[in-house]
Amino acid sequence: xxxxxxxxxxxxxxxxxxxxxxxxxxxxxxxxxxxxxxxxxxxxxxxxxxxxxxxxxxxxxxxxxxxxxxxxxxxxxxxxxxxxxxxxxxxxxxxxxxxxxxxxxxxxxxxxxxxxxxxxxxxxxxxxxxxxxxxxxxxxxxxxxxxxxxxxxxxxxxxxxxxxxxxxxxxxxxxxxxxxxxxxxxxxxxxxxxxxxxxxxxxxxxxxxxxxxxxxxxxxxxxxxxxxxxxxxxxxxxxxxxxxxxxxxxxxxxxxxxxxxxxxxxxxxxxxxxxxxxxxxxxxxxxxxxxxxxxxxxxxxxxxxxxxxxxxxx
Amino acid sequence: xxxxxxxxxxxxxxxxxxxxxxxxxxxxxxxxxxxxxxxxxxxxxxxxxxxxxxxxxxxxxxxxxxxxxxxxxxxxxxxxxxxxxxxxxxxxxxxxxxxxxxxxxxxxxxxxxxxxxxxxxxxxxxxxxxxxxxxxxxxxxxxxxxxxxxxxxxxxxx
Numbered sequence: 235x236x237x238x239x240x241x242x243x244x245x246x247x248x249x250x251x252x253x254x255x256x257x258x259x260x261x262x263x264x265x266x267x268x269x270x271x272x273x274x275x276x277x278x279x280x281x282x283x284x285x286x287x288x289x290x291x292x293x294x295x296x297x298x299x300x301x302x303x304x305x306x307x308x309x310x311x312x313x314x315x316x317x318x319x320x321x322x323x324x325x326x327x328x329x330x331x332x333x334x335x336x337x338x339x340x341x342x343x344x345x346x347x348x349x350x351x352x353x354x355x356x357x358x359x360x361x362x363x364x365x366x367x368x369x370x371x372x373x374x375x376x377x378x379x380x381x382x383x384x385x386x387x388x389x390x391x392x393x394x395x396x397x398x399x400x401x402x403x404x405x406x407x408x409x410x411x412x413x414x415x416x417x418x419x420x421x422x423x424x425x426x427x428x429x430x431x432x433x434x435x436x437x438x439x440x441x442x443x444x445x446x447x448x449x450x451x452x453x454x455x456x457x458x459x460x461x462x463x464x465x466x467x468x469x470x471x472x473x474x475x476x477x478x479x480x481x482x483x484x485x486x487x488x489x490x491x492x493x494x495x496x497x498x499x500x501x502x503x504x505x506x507x508x509x510x511x512x513x514x515x516x517x518x519x520x521x522x523x524x525x526x527x528x529x530x531x532x533x534x535x536x537x538x539x540x541x542x543x544x545x546x547x548x
Numbered sequence: 549x550x551x552x553x554x555x556x557x558x559x560x561x562x563x564x565x566x567x568x569x570x571x572x573x574x575x576x577x578x579x580x581x582x583x584x585x586x587x588x589x590x591x592x593x594x595x596x597x598x599x600x601x602x603x604x605x606x607x608x609x610x611x612x613x614x615x616x617x618x619x620x621x622x623x624x625x626x627x628x629x630x631x632x633x634x635x636x637x638x639x640x641x642x643x644x645x646x647x648x649x650x651x652x653x654x655x656x657x658x659x660x661x662x663x664x665x666x667x668x669x670x671x672x673x674x675x676x677x678x679x680x681x682x683x684x685x686x687x688x689x690x691x692x693x694x695x696x697x698x699x700x701x702x703x704x705x706x
Contacts, residue, residue: 238578238660238663241578241579241581241582241585241663242581242582242584242585242588243585244582244585244667245581245582245583245584245585245586245663245666245667245670246585246586246588246589246670247585248586248667248670248671249585249586249589249590249593249670249671250589251670251671252670252671299585503660503663503664503667504660504663
């Protein structure tokens with residue numbers, strides 16, 4: 235009876251997947267002429283009057299099915315670390331961080347704000363405490379927000395990899411690696427364009443098993459051509475081509491790779507992987523709906539919007 | 549030690565009911581978990597997932613049938629136990645093993661297949677039959693084991 239965990243949760247998630255938008259429904263949405271028409275289309279799909287699948291609600295559902303799964307919490311690490319950035323910067327600027335927070339998150343935000351303000355970093359969740367103390371010290375010493383942001387972003391990727399190795403399965407390890415590779419490629423390319431020094435690159439690039447940190451830094455220090463040539467020698471040569479065309483194309487490529495990975499997880503009948511895949515799918519759907527709304531508001535044509543659509547799960 | 553033969557036959561009957569029953573209980577329980585997950589989201593799918601939940605239950609019935617046939621053959625049910633030698637008792641015990649062992653493992657395996665089939669019903673209710681067929685394939689081996697157990701029970705000379 236091994237590997238039959240979460241049989242109930244996986245079946246429930248598969249039932250919920252039927253409320254996700256399909257490719258043809260997305261095309262219908264792209265061809266709508268007003269926000270009201272889009273809202274009506276989505277409402278008729280969901281059949282509940284809900285226009286959007288709320289990401290927070292999706293997380294609550296997934297988490298309620300597997301409350302003890304620390305593996306799933308890795309999905310929210312990016313939000314946790316973003317909230318850390320927001321809290322630290324708000325503290326230094328003496329502002330209220332509440333409006334800068336992203337949800338869902340693994341942390342209790344009011345308590346988190348209090349702890350940050352009191353500089354009680356040791357009381358923070360394990361994956362945040364060290365980074366919080368280091369980032370605070372860096373921010374107050376250098377007053378360089380960009381450097382602190384880079385440091386926190388890198389720490390977030392490293393925490394994902396560490397937690398995935400510690401209590402994650404194969405899917406979560408591949409997810410953490412993929413997120414790291416995509417973030418590192420983007421960061422290293424930007425740094426190569428802006429001629430950032432080695433010291434900055436060492437803080438901003440995380441590295442993982444697939445993409446060695448030192449090789450990436452060396453390639454980025456040689457300029458964009460050198461970095462793109464380096465990517466040609468890796469499994470991510472396509473990413474390099476897209477990156478040189480536009481950042482938006484690279485972002486879409488990254489999101490599509492994550493969705494392809496989620497597709498492998500959703501085929502599992504048991505375990506927490508399909509739950510993670512469902513959450514990733516809801517995230518992608520929200521991103522697609524946001525892109526449609528923004529593009530429609532700015533008057534973009536249907537072809538342009540279609541090009542920007544992320545891969546779908548269903 | 550004059551009743552050793554009949555004792556071995558009774559142990560055989562108990563094994564058939566016990567192990568096949570455990571297999572079914574585990575299988576049905578697993579599918580039940582998956583079915584409850586679907587029904588919690590969409591109660592209208594109850595009847596469809598119920599069929600899948602029933603499938604791993606058959607091994608327990610086969611074990612029960614084997615046990616009853618064996619107890620009847622050795623005269624326990626009739627109230628006049630046969631005078632079995634140790635060798636005959638061992639043969640009855642051996643006759644129970646196919647359904648006991650295959651029932652245990654096929655019940656669990658069928659439960660896994662049926663629980664995965666619940667996922668098909670959850671997402672594509674129209675393809676429910678495919679999930680049932682895939683889970684039912686496991687049944688073949690339980691039926692083969694039952695057949696051998698019955699043949700052995702009726703062909704042991706008393």
